[in-house]
Amino acid sequence: MKKTSPAPDVGCGAATLQLHRVAIDTYRENVAYLNRDCGVYRAEGFQALSKVEVRANGRRILASLNVVDDPAIVDCGELGLSEDAFAQLGVENGHPATISQAEPPSSIPALHRKIAGERLDREDFRAIVRDIAEHRYSKIELTAFVVATNQGELDREEVYFLTDAMTGVGRRLDWHEHPVVDKHCIGGIPGNRTSMLVVPIVAAHGMLCPKTSSRAITSPAGTADTMEVLANVELPFARLEEIVREHRACLAWGGTSELSPADDVLIAVERPLSIDSPGQMVASILSKKVAAGSTHLVLDIPVGPTAKVRSMPEAQRLRKLFEFVAGRMGLTIDVVITDGRQPVGSGIGPVLEARDVMRVLENDPRAPNDLRQKALRLAGRMLEFDPDVRGGDGYAIARDILDSGRALAKMQAIIAAQGHKAFDHNAPALAPLSFEVNAAQAGVVVAIDNLLLARIARLAGAPKVQGAGVDLLYKLGERVEAGAPLYRVYAAYPADLEFARQASQRSGGFTLGSADELPHLYVEF
Amino acid sequence: MKKTSPAPDVGCGAATLQLHRVAIDTYRENVAYLNRDCGVYRAEGFQALSKVEVRANGRRILASLNVVDDPAIVDCGELGLSEDAFAQLGVENGHPATISQAEPPSSIPALHRKIAGERLDREDFRAIVRDIAEHRYSKIELTAFVVATNQGELDREEVYFLTDAMTGVGRRLDWHEHPVVDKHCIGGIPGNRTSMLVVPIVAAHGMLCPKTSSRAITSPAGTADTMEVLANVELPFARLEEIVREHRACLAWGGTSELSPADDVLIAVERPLSIDSPGQMVASILSKKVAAGSTHLVLDIPVGPTAKVRSMPEAQRLRKLFEFVAGRMGLTIDVVITDGRQPVGSGIGPVLEARDVMRVLENDPRAPNDLRQKALRLAGRMLEFDPDVRGGDGYAIARDILDSGRALAKMQAIIAAQGHKAFDHNAPALAPLSFEVNAAQAGVVVAIDNLLLARIARLAGAPKVQGAGVDLLYKLGERVEAGAPLYRVYAAYPADLEFARQASQRSGGFTLGSADELPHLYVEF
Structure with missing residues (x-):
C-alpha cells in the first residue's frame, strides 16, 4: 500500500516577531503561541498544531503551534513560547525571532519503511536517531518508531545499529585509562541498591568507576535518588571529573541526557506506554555506557515471577543480545542472571534504601544479608576485570574490602567530595x-x-x-x-x-x- | 518481556475550581491549565502533561495538564481550559468544575497485547474503540494502536471486529428502505469527482442515495469541498433527511464524526504519519457506510504507478478484504478496480472540478470524457443493485439518464434544496x-x-x-x-x-x- 507523501515542505520565508515568554509549563513539549490576528499567522498558512521552527540568538528550536485569541497572552507581532522552549533560546523577552514552517525530518521515509516491517541499515538508524536527538520528531512520530521497533521487530544487527547511532549523537567521555568499569541492572527489583556498595568496593581496589546513575522513572527510587539522601548528586561535569580522578569513582550524575540525548527523548514516550522491549533496552543501556567511557560492564538481569524478565530462556535470549551488541561496540560485558523473586534488602524508598546501604557498609548486624551478598558477588565479578585478579578470587577480595571498612572509607570520601548531607542510619528521617x-x-x-x-x-x-x-x-x-x-x-x-x-x-x-x-x-x- | 504496570490510578478525590476559558486554540487536543501555586495542583500530585478528568455541568472531559506560572493566564482557584475543551462543557466562565486524575483507559492491557503482536478478539476491539471514541487515549496511545495494527498486523477477522466496533460507537442511521446505495473511492486520484455525477444519476432513477462525503484531508479537494462551490453543504441533519426523502439523495454532510467517532480520532494521528493500511482503510470506510444506513456499496479502487494501490495483485488482495468484511457486516459490496494512472477529468481543485462536473451534466462538448465514462460505468454498477435492472443494462440506463438531462435536473434540485450558490461553469471563478x-x-x-x-x-x-x-x-x-x-x-x-x-x-x-x-x-x- 502506497503511503501518501508527507505534508509538503513549502519552504516559505521566515517572519520576524518579538519573543514573549508565556508562563506555561508544557513539560518537554515545545509550544509556540501565535495570535490568530497576526499577519504572519495568516500569510504563512500555519495550521494549529503544525510544527514550526523558531530561530533567535543563533539557535533554532522546533515547536508545536497553538493559536491564541487573547492579546493579553500573546499579541500581534509577538511570538509566545512555553517556558522550556523560551529557556532553550537563552534570550530576553522582546528579542527578535523568526518563525517558519518546520521541514519534515529527513528520516521520515526510513521510519515509514520500519513501520512497514522492513529491515533498516546503519545509515537509516543514524538519520532517525539524529532527528530524534534534535527534537525533530513529534510525539506521534516518536511513538511510531518505538512501537515499530518493539519486540522482535529489530534483529540483533539492527539493535547494534541503533545502539551505535545513539552513542554517536551524544557527548562521549574518554578517561584515558583502561579498564573503566561500570555495573548496571536492567531494573524492576525494588530496593536493589547494589551500585552504592559495588562502586566504593571496586574504587577502593583502585579501579576507575565513574558510575552513571539515574533518578527513578517508574520505580520508588533510583540510585541517584538514594545517593541524594547522603550527598549532593547534581554537580557540574568538571567537578565530577575531579572527584573521579581523585577518588576513582563517583555516585552522582545527571548528565545522561547529554550522553545519550536520543534515549532521553525516547523515554518520554516509552514511559507512558510502558514499553521496554529487549532491543530498546539494550540500545538504551549500552549507548549510555559506551558514551560514558566505560570499557567493562557487569550487567545484572534479575529473573522472577514479578521481575521484568520472568523465565530463564527469556533471560538467556536477553543475555545473548547484550553480549552481541556489546561485542560489536567494543565493550567487554559480563552478564549475570540474578534472583529477582523479591525485593533486595529491607527498605524501599530513598531514605530506607540509604539506611540499608549504610548498614552494609558499616558491617552493622542489622544489615540485610541479601543486599550484602549480591553486592559482594557483583563487585567480585567487576574486580575480575582487573587483569591482576585471578578468576574466582573477586568475591573474596570484595569481602575483604567491605569487612575491613575500606569500602566505607571510600564511600565517605565520595560523599564528602560530592557534598555531604546529614544522615544517621541509626535514626533515618522517615516520613512521620x-x-x-x-x-x-x-x-x-x-x-x-x-x-x-x-x-x-x-x-x-x-x-x-x-x-x-x-x-x-x-x-x-x-x-x-x-x-x-x-x-x-x-x-x-x-x-x-x-x-x-x-x-x-x-x-x-x-x-x-x-x-x-x-x-x-x-x-x- | 514483562511490561511494567501503567501509572497507578490513585483515585484521589476531585477538587472544585472555577472554570476559566483560556483563549488558546490547541486544535483537537484538550488542555487544562492550572496555576502552579494552586493548592489543588500540589495536593493532588498532578504532573505536567498527565491526563486529568474535568467535570462540570454534568459533563466530563479528559485533558492534558499544563502548569501555569502567571496568574493573568490562570489564577489560583481557577481551572483554565483551552477553547475546544471549554466549549465541550457548554458552560460560562466562572462555572464550578472539579478536576481529578484521569483513570488509565481500561483497554490499555489489550493495546499492549496488540503491540506485542497478539491477536485480539471482538471484546478487545470493542473496548479499545470505545476508549478511542471517548477521547480516553492520548496521542501516544492512539499512535501505538495505529502502528501496531498497521500493515499485516491484523487478520481479516480482526479487521471485521475493528469495523464492527467502530460502527458500534457512533450514531447509526436507518432509512427504513432497501436498498440504500452509496459509492466510495479509496482516494489518491486528483479530480476524481464521480460522486457528483453518480449520485444524481442513480437518484434520478429513483434509488435512495444519501451520499456521505468528506472534505479533503490531504488531497486538493474532497467531494464536499467541490460541492460547496455549487451549494451549501453544511446542513443540520434533520434538514438533510428531508432533502433525501424528497429528492432521494443529497451531496452534503459533515456528520461523519458522529457516524464513526473513533475514525475521526484515529485520522488525527494517521494523517501526520501518512499511514493508511488496508485494515484501517477497510474499517474506516465500511464502518461509516454501515453507520450511514447504506445497504449496497460500489467501491472504486484505482490502480496505477502513482495511485494508492500500485499493482493488480495488491488491488485484488484489498478487494478480497473489503468483500470479506462487508459480507460479515451485512453490506452488499461491488468492488471495481479502475484506471488510476492519471488524474480524472481536467481540473484539480474545487472550482475546476465543479466546472468539469457541470460540463458533464450539461452534456457540454468540453466535458472531460474520462470523467463522464467513469461516472457512467460506476453509476451503471450501482443501478444494477436495483432488482428490476438486468445485469449489464446499468451503463445504458445511466447514459440515458445523463444524456436526457434528467441527471442535471436532479442535480439542480439537490443544489436548490441544499441552498444554491452562484456558479457559472462557462466562467468559473478561478484564482486571479x-x-x-x-x-x-x-x-x-x-x-x-x-x-x-x-x-x-x-x-x-x-x-x-x-x-x-x-x-x-x-x-x-x-x-x-x-x-x-x-x-x-x-x-x-x-x-x-x-x-x-x-x-x-x-x-x-x-x-x-x-x-x-x-x-x-x-x-x-
Missing part, C-alpha cells in the same frame, strides 16, 4: 505517618510481588518524599505468625498514606504458604 | 494568478504523477482557496509539441503561486515519450 500490613494467617513467605510493593512505595510518596516507602519485615522462606506485621509503610501526607493503604489492602503483595511452595531459584545469586 | 508549465520537448504523454499534481494544487491553495488548483491540458496518450502548455496553475496569493511554481519546476509531473512507453492499462475502466 505509617501503618503496618499484617499477615492474615501463619505461614512461610512463598512470594513477594515486586510490582505491587514498588507501587505501594510510590503511592506513599517515594521517591519525591525521601522518607516515604516500604520497610519489609519478612523475606522469602521466612515463617510468619498470624497477625505479625509483614511490612511497614511510611508517608508524609494523609492522602498518600490512604492511597498506599488502599493499594496494600487489595492483596498486600505477600503470599504465605508452606515451604515446599517456594518458587524455584533459577540462578546462582 | 496563474502560470503554465510547458513541454520541454515534443512527445506523447506516457505518465502523469498523481501525487505531484495533487501537491502542486495544494500548494497553489486548494481546497482552502476554492478557485486555486491545476487545469490539465493534456492527458495520457496525447501528443504534445515542444513548448506547448501541459497544464495551468491558478493561485490567489503570490506566495502560493511561488510554492506551486517551485514544486512544478522540479519535474513537472508529466513524462513525455513514445506511444509504446504508455503504461499498461490494468483494468476495464
Whole structure:
C-alpha cells in the first residue's frame, strides 16, 4: 500500500516577531503561541498544531503551534513560547525571532519503511536517531518508531545499529585509562541498591568507576535518588571529573541526557506506554555506557515471577543480545542472571534504601544479608576485570574490602567530595505517618510481588518524599505468625498514606504458604 | 518481556475550581491549565502533561495538564481550559468544575497485547474503540494502536471486529428502505469527482442515495469541498433527511464524526504519519457506510504507478478484504478496480472540478470524457443493485439518464434544496494568478504523477482557496509539441503561486515519450 507523501515542505520565508515568554509549563513539549490576528499567522498558512521552527540568538528550536485569541497572552507581532522552549533560546523577552514552517525530518521515509516491517541499515538508524536527538520528531512520530521497533521487530544487527547511532549523537567521555568499569541492572527489583556498595568496593581496589546513575522513572527510587539522601548528586561535569580522578569513582550524575540525548527523548514516550522491549533496552543501556567511557560492564538481569524478565530462556535470549551488541561496540560485558523473586534488602524508598546501604557498609548486624551478598558477588565479578585478579578470587577480595571498612572509607570520601548531607542510619528521617500490613494467617513467605510493593512505595510518596516507602519485615522462606506485621509503610501526607493503604489492602503483595511452595531459584545469586 | 504496570490510578478525590476559558486554540487536543501555586495542583500530585478528568455541568472531559506560572493566564482557584475543551462543557466562565486524575483507559492491557503482536478478539476491539471514541487515549496511545495494527498486523477477522466496533460507537442511521446505495473511492486520484455525477444519476432513477462525503484531508479537494462551490453543504441533519426523502439523495454532510467517532480520532494521528493500511482503510470506510444506513456499496479502487494501490495483485488482495468484511457486516459490496494512472477529468481543485462536473451534466462538448465514462460505468454498477435492472443494462440506463438531462435536473434540485450558490461553469471563478508549465520537448504523454499534481494544487491553495488548483491540458496518450502548455496553475496569493511554481519546476509531473512507453492499462475502466 502506497503511503501518501508527507505534508509538503513549502519552504516559505521566515517572519520576524518579538519573543514573549508565556508562563506555561508544557513539560518537554515545545509550544509556540501565535495570535490568530497576526499577519504572519495568516500569510504563512500555519495550521494549529503544525510544527514550526523558531530561530533567535543563533539557535533554532522546533515547536508545536497553538493559536491564541487573547492579546493579553500573546499579541500581534509577538511570538509566545512555553517556558522550556523560551529557556532553550537563552534570550530576553522582546528579542527578535523568526518563525517558519518546520521541514519534515529527513528520516521520515526510513521510519515509514520500519513501520512497514522492513529491515533498516546503519545509515537509516543514524538519520532517525539524529532527528530524534534534535527534537525533530513529534510525539506521534516518536511513538511510531518505538512501537515499530518493539519486540522482535529489530534483529540483533539492527539493535547494534541503533545502539551505535545513539552513542554517536551524544557527548562521549574518554578517561584515558583502561579498564573503566561500570555495573548496571536492567531494573524492576525494588530496593536493589547494589551500585552504592559495588562502586566504593571496586574504587577502593583502585579501579576507575565513574558510575552513571539515574533518578527513578517508574520505580520508588533510583540510585541517584538514594545517593541524594547522603550527598549532593547534581554537580557540574568538571567537578565530577575531579572527584573521579581523585577518588576513582563517583555516585552522582545527571548528565545522561547529554550522553545519550536520543534515549532521553525516547523515554518520554516509552514511559507512558510502558514499553521496554529487549532491543530498546539494550540500545538504551549500552549507548549510555559506551558514551560514558566505560570499557567493562557487569550487567545484572534479575529473573522472577514479578521481575521484568520472568523465565530463564527469556533471560538467556536477553543475555545473548547484550553480549552481541556489546561485542560489536567494543565493550567487554559480563552478564549475570540474578534472583529477582523479591525485593533486595529491607527498605524501599530513598531514605530506607540509604539506611540499608549504610548498614552494609558499616558491617552493622542489622544489615540485610541479601543486599550484602549480591553486592559482594557483583563487585567480585567487576574486580575480575582487573587483569591482576585471578578468576574466582573477586568475591573474596570484595569481602575483604567491605569487612575491613575500606569500602566505607571510600564511600565517605565520595560523599564528602560530592557534598555531604546529614544522615544517621541509626535514626533515618522517615516520613512521620505509617501503618503496618499484617499477615492474615501463619505461614512461610512463598512470594513477594515486586510490582505491587514498588507501587505501594510510590503511592506513599517515594521517591519525591525521601522518607516515604516500604520497610519489609519478612523475606522469602521466612515463617510468619498470624497477625505479625509483614511490612511497614511510611508517608508524609494523609492522602498518600490512604492511597498506599488502599493499594496494600487489595492483596498486600505477600503470599504465605508452606515451604515446599517456594518458587524455584533459577540462578546462582 | 514483562511490561511494567501503567501509572497507578490513585483515585484521589476531585477538587472544585472555577472554570476559566483560556483563549488558546490547541486544535483537537484538550488542555487544562492550572496555576502552579494552586493548592489543588500540589495536593493532588498532578504532573505536567498527565491526563486529568474535568467535570462540570454534568459533563466530563479528559485533558492534558499544563502548569501555569502567571496568574493573568490562570489564577489560583481557577481551572483554565483551552477553547475546544471549554466549549465541550457548554458552560460560562466562572462555572464550578472539579478536576481529578484521569483513570488509565481500561483497554490499555489489550493495546499492549496488540503491540506485542497478539491477536485480539471482538471484546478487545470493542473496548479499545470505545476508549478511542471517548477521547480516553492520548496521542501516544492512539499512535501505538495505529502502528501496531498497521500493515499485516491484523487478520481479516480482526479487521471485521475493528469495523464492527467502530460502527458500534457512533450514531447509526436507518432509512427504513432497501436498498440504500452509496459509492466510495479509496482516494489518491486528483479530480476524481464521480460522486457528483453518480449520485444524481442513480437518484434520478429513483434509488435512495444519501451520499456521505468528506472534505479533503490531504488531497486538493474532497467531494464536499467541490460541492460547496455549487451549494451549501453544511446542513443540520434533520434538514438533510428531508432533502433525501424528497429528492432521494443529497451531496452534503459533515456528520461523519458522529457516524464513526473513533475514525475521526484515529485520522488525527494517521494523517501526520501518512499511514493508511488496508485494515484501517477497510474499517474506516465500511464502518461509516454501515453507520450511514447504506445497504449496497460500489467501491472504486484505482490502480496505477502513482495511485494508492500500485499493482493488480495488491488491488485484488484489498478487494478480497473489503468483500470479506462487508459480507460479515451485512453490506452488499461491488468492488471495481479502475484506471488510476492519471488524474480524472481536467481540473484539480474545487472550482475546476465543479466546472468539469457541470460540463458533464450539461452534456457540454468540453466535458472531460474520462470523467463522464467513469461516472457512467460506476453509476451503471450501482443501478444494477436495483432488482428490476438486468445485469449489464446499468451503463445504458445511466447514459440515458445523463444524456436526457434528467441527471442535471436532479442535480439542480439537490443544489436548490441544499441552498444554491452562484456558479457559472462557462466562467468559473478561478484564482486571479496563474502560470503554465510547458513541454520541454515534443512527445506523447506516457505518465502523469498523481501525487505531484495533487501537491502542486495544494500548494497553489486548494481546497482552502476554492478557485486555486491545476487545469490539465493534456492527458495520457496525447501528443504534445515542444513548448506547448501541459497544464495551468491558478493561485490567489503570490506566495502560493511561488510554492506551486517551485514544486512544478522540479519535474513537472508529466513524462513525455513514445506511444509504446504508455503504461499498461490494468483494468476495464
